[in-house]
Amino acid sequence: MQPGASILRQALTKWHPVGFKISKGSAPINRRNFLCQSSLATLAIAGGLPGMSWAVRGNQLHIRNYNDIVTLDPPFMVSGAEAVVAKAMLQCLVQFQRNGTWDTEPDAAEYFRQIDDTHYDFRLKPGQMFSNGFGEMTADDVKFSYERMIDPNRNALNSVDMGPLSHVQVHDRYSGTLVLNAPYAAFLTIAVAGSSGAILSRKAMESVGGRFNIEPPSSSGPYVFRQWQAKRKTVLERNPLWKGPDAAFDEIHIYAMTDNKAAETAFEAGQLNCAQISVESTDPFRKNMPPNSHLELYPSGRNYWLGMNQDNPSLQDIKVRQAIQWGIDVNAVVEAAWFGLAEPATGPIPRGMLGYREKTLVPPQGDPDKARALLKEAGVELPLRLRLDVNNDSLELTAVQVMQWSLKKVGIEVSIHAQDNGSFLNIGSEAAGDQWQDVQLFFQSFVGGGDPYYALVWWIKEQLGVWNWERFSSDEFDRLNHKALATTNEPERERMYWRMQDLLEESGSFRFITNGVMPQITRNTIKPAFLPDGYPILRGFRPVQPA
Amino acid sequence: MLAFIARRGLLALLILFLAVSLLFAMIHMIPGDPANVILGPKASPELKAEISQRMGLDQPLLVQLGRFYTDLAQGNLGVDVFSDRPVFDIVFEQLPYTLVLVLAAIGGATLLGVPLGCFSAIRRNSLLDRLTAVLSVAFIAIPSFVVALYLLLWLAVKWRWFPAMGAGEDGDFMDQAHHLVLPAIALGLGWVGYIARLVRASMLEVMEENHIRTARAFGLSERTIIVHYALRIAVLPTVTILGMGIGTMLSGALFAEIIFSRPGIGKLLHEAVITRNYPVVMGSVLVTTAFFVLSTLVSDIINALLDPRLREDGGSS
Numbered sequence: 064m065q066p067g068a069s070i071l072r073q074a075l076t077k078w079h080p081v082g083f084k085i086s087k088g089s090a091p092i093n094r095r096n097f098l099c100q101s102s103l104a105t106l107a108i109a110g111g112l113p114g115m116s117w118a119v120r121g122n123q124l125h126i127r128n129y130n131d132i133v134t135l136d137p138p139f140m141v142s143g144a145e146a147v148v149a150k151a152m153l154q155c156l157v158q159f160q161r162n163g164t165w166d167t168e169p170d171a172a173e174y175f176r177q178i179d180d181t182h183y184d185f186r187l188k189p190g191q192m193f194s195n196g197f198g199e200m201t202a203d204d205v206k207f208s209y210e211r212m213i214d215p216n217r218n219a220l221n222s223v224d225m226g227p228l229s230h231v232q233v234h235d236r237y238s239g240t241l242v243l244n245a246p247y248a249a250f251l252t253i254a255v256a257g258s259s260g261a262i263l264s265r266k267a268m269e270s271v272g273g274r275f276n277i278e279p280p281s282s283s284g285p286y287v288f289r290q291w292q293a294k295r296k297t298v299l300e301r302n303p304l305w306k307g308p309d310a311a312f313d314e315i316h317i318y319a320m321t322d323n324k325a326a327e328t329a330f331e332a333g334q335l336n337c338a339q340i341s342v343e344s345t346d347p348f349r350k351n352m353p354p355n356s357h358l359e360l361y362p363s364g365r366n367y368w369l370g371m372n373q374d375n376p377s378l379q380d381i382k383v384r385q386a387i388q389w390g391i392d393v394n395a396v397v398e399a400a401w402f403g404l405a406e407p408a409t410g411p412i413p414r415g416m417l418g419y420r421e422k423t424l425v426p427p428q429g430d431p432d433k434a435r436a437l438l439k440e441a442g443v444e445l446p447l448r449l450r451l452d453v454n455n456d457s458l459e460l461t462a463v464q465v466m467q468w469s470l471k472k473v474g475i476e477v478s479i480h481a482q483d484n485g486s487f488l489n490i491g492s493e494a495a496g497d498q499w500q501d502v503q504l505f506f507q508s509f510v511g512g513g514d515p516y517y518a519l520v521w522w523i524k525e526q527l528g529v530w531n532w533e534r535f536s537s538d539e540f541d542r543l544n545h546k547a548l549a550t551t552n553e554p555e556r557e558r559m560y561w562r563m564q565d566l567l568e569e570s571g572s573f574r575f576i577t578n579g580v581m582p583q584i585t586r587n588t589i590k591p592a593f594l595p596d597g598y599p600i601l602r603g604f605r606p607v608q609p610a
Numbered sequence: 611m612l613a614f615i616a617r618r619g620l621l622a623l624l625i626l627f628l629a630v631s632l633l634f635a636m637i638h639m640i641p642g643d644p645a646n647v648i649l650g651p652k653a654s655p656e657l658k659a660e661i662s663q664r665m666g667l668d669q670p671l672l673v674q675l676g677r678f679y680t681d682l683a684q685g686n687l688g689v690d691v692f693s694d695r696p697v698f699d700i701v702f703e704q705l706p707y708t709l710v711l712v713l714a715a716i717g718g719a720t721l722l723g724v725p726l727g728c729f730s731a732i733r734r735n736s737l738l739d740r741l742t743a744v745l746s747v748a749f750i751a752i753p754s755f756v757v758a759l760y761l762l763l764w765l766a767v768k769w770r771w772f773p774a775m776g777a778g779e780d781g782d783f784m785d786q787a788h789h790l791v792l793p794a795i796a797l798g799l800g801w802v803g804y805i806a807r808l809v810r811a812s813m814l815e816v817m818e819e820n821h822i823r824t825a826r827a828f829g830l831s832e833r834t835i836i837v838h839y840a841l842r843i844a845v846l847p848t849v850t851i852l853g854m855g856i857g858t859m860l861s862g863a864l865f866a867e868i869i870f871s872r873p874g875i876g877k878l879l880h881e882a883v884i885t886r887n888y889p890v891v892m893g894s895v896l897v898t899t900a901f902f903v904l905s906t907l908v909s910d911i912i913n914a915l916l917d918p919r920l921r922e923d924g925g926s927s
Binding site: 133134141142218220221223224274276277292293294295296318320321322324325326328329331332333334483484485486488489492494495509521529530 | 640641642643644646647648649650651652653654655656657658660692693694695700703704762763766767770773774775776777780868869870871873874877878881883884885886
């Protein structure tokens with residue numbers, strides 16, 4: 064018996080001279096019995112009785128997900144939180160390796176080969192079975208899944224991931240060819256290995272009318288869907304039909320936890336065995352690590368930058384924008400907001416991804432004297448007063464406050480306007496009215512994907528007034544964006560992305576801050592697996608015996 | 611009594627209509643595009659237009675409001691365009707968690723607060739009274755989220771007596787009750803002090819009344835006088851406050867749901883507002899407002915049952 068139960072039992076015995084007995088027939092209901100029994104119930108609820116453990120037990124993985132799932136149907140998934148869950152259940156032709164890179168290896172495919180710029184051959188491993196009696200996976204299921212993504216009648220959110228995919232040719236039961244209308248360099252990482260390339264059973268999908276929300280009618284991966292409780296958790300269990308090496312756990316419980324602090328407490332309380340924690344908690348956790356745990360830092364893949372609306376009258380002069388670039392000490396921003404755990408960014412493309420630049424044109428520490436000189440050249444009357452819009456988030460607010468301090472030293476007075484995410488995401492949108500014209504400075508962040516294309520496409524001319532709030536406009540940038548997407552020669556492609564980032568910086572409208580950091584804390588009894596951007600690969604998690 | 615209930619019911623419906631209409635207008639006037647927030651950069655202009663059209667956001671506000679009430683009259687709260695699930699299902703799968711939390715908090719607060727207030731009044735100026743006064747004021751003064759954090763740190767993290775997150779497994783009553791303890795204490799502790807002070811003040815007032823003196827003159831026991839004559843009247847203001855308290859707690863439950871990672875209507879509403887998911891926001895607002903109005907109505911009716919004078923003067927309490 065646990066201490067709580069013992070103490071209460073003693074107290075009850077003291078209170079009642081003949082002691083107190085649990086569950087002894089039908090005692091008459093009177094005040095005294097009621098009090099005794101309600102006390103016992105309280106004791107039981109308080110966890111004093113054994114066998115009511117809530118901590119992680121058995122061969123289960125209990126892990127935090129940063130958000131709840133909206134749908135697991137690949138064309139309509141809206142966030143990375145869903146991809147984390149879906150990829151444990153659904154197979155793709157290829158998958159990302161678990162070596163901290165964006166390199167791929169076969170998943171459902173026995174092989175996957177690029178034949179030329181627009182043709183990719185694949186052959187499925189024989190004997191991969193769909194759950195719920197929907198039979199073996201065939202090339203026709205691949206055709207169904209890929210062509211469903213680009214079906215114009217569906218107007219699917221993630222159809223853009225498939226780029227110029229035209230159709231899928233089926234050669235026989237297991238093999239086929241993915242045919243593109245044009246070269247698409249991001250095809251492998253974004254379309255084939257990403258959650259948009261998940262393979263569904265044609266028969267299973269037809270049995271549910273062509274679409275599902277949460278529970279896939281069938282899946283072929285290491286785990287299968289068992290339960291979803293809205294705003295609480297999703298439970299997966301081992302797929303008995305799975306023949307591959309994964310599926311190390313009987314069950315995976317994935318908790319939807321939007322709040323970092325709640326996740327940290329749950330981990331400390333023993334209810335989770337892996338959780339993403341906040342940046343500010345990283346150091347306290349390191350100094351006072353929960354027992355049997357370890358912490359790892361991953362670059363988050365989120366791009367943080369200060370944007371400047373070059374169409375705003377106060378910022379039309381490039382010298383003013385350059386003065387802001389030189390006036391901001393990025394090292395100080397990263398030190399204050401990310402506690403020095405992240406590194407200054409060199410551009411939207413994070414370290415480890417093709418196109419990562421080794422350094423920026425404007426050094427991270429900036430140069431206040433140069434900034435002042437640029438302002439003088441621009442003939443601006445000081446102090447220059449500017450408005451900075453930012454999402455109402457403590458980390459981002461800290462970052463902009465340091466920028467505010469940096470810029471004040473060179474004669475620029477910045478007023479910070481924090482807004483909730485819903486309002487903030489509208490400020491540069493032409494569709495929302497004329498307010499974009501009043502936008503001056505803004506602190507923005509965005510998560511890319513496994514390909515540099517996603518990190519840079521937002522500044523082509525087509526995106527003016529959509530996500531290109533800087534109003535950056537460059538023919539060369541647009542041309543390179545198009546060309547880089549069409550070339551599969553990696554060194555050549557990399558040079559294009561370097562140049563594109565140079566162009567962004569040369570415009571004066573960007574001050575790249577950091578790609579962030581994603582701290583993950585894990586029990587030593589678990590060997591985790593993460594993508595290079597810190598998202599968990601659930602099928603790669605393994606139980607281990609502590610040393 | 612029936613006329614009283616009918617009068618009160620009509621008033622409650624009117625209040626509900628006005629409150630929901632006002633909230634509808636306020637929510638829709640906040641800038642923001644749900645497609646931008648939820649779908650992010652991938653959302654094409656065509657998709658945004660489709661979502662806007664499916665949510666009815668391309669219509670004037672009055673038309674949207676009219677459509678909302680028309681659908682409501684047919685028992686339809688609309689569909690969440692992102693998950694394609696009925697809003698009714700989304701809201702009502704979260705509501706029980708919040709109701710249980712609120713009822714546990716207010717129930718616990720009443721069970722502790724009323725006896726504490728009574729004892730304090732009976733033993734006026736005693737050590738117990740002073741101790742209760744200090745504790746009550748402390749309970750009222752400490753913000754609920756501070757209580758929640760300390761409960762978490764001590765009872766969940768340090769001693770591991772209680773779980774730190776979740777609402778327990780479905781169908782396992784003890785597990786669910788176990789998960790309920792800390793959030794309910796965090797939410798209800800302030801109300802213990804409040805109810806205790808209220809009951810004490812009412813009891814002191816009632817104990818000076820003529821009918822209590824008369825009862826004493828008749829030789830009734832002090833216990834009978836307190837339980838059957840004094841407390842019955844003294845508890846009236848508490849019943850009124852409890853009615854409002856349930857409504858207040860429905861919104862206050864949000865912090866407990868976030869800190870303890872519990873599902874619930876507060877968290878649902880919070881997330882829906884952030885993402886500008888208007889159908890879910892309106893469904894949640896409607897339900898919480900309805901419960902607020904309903905709990906106030908029930909407290910009015912209970913008051914009227916306990917004190918017939920309230921029925922005759924139109925129910926002003």
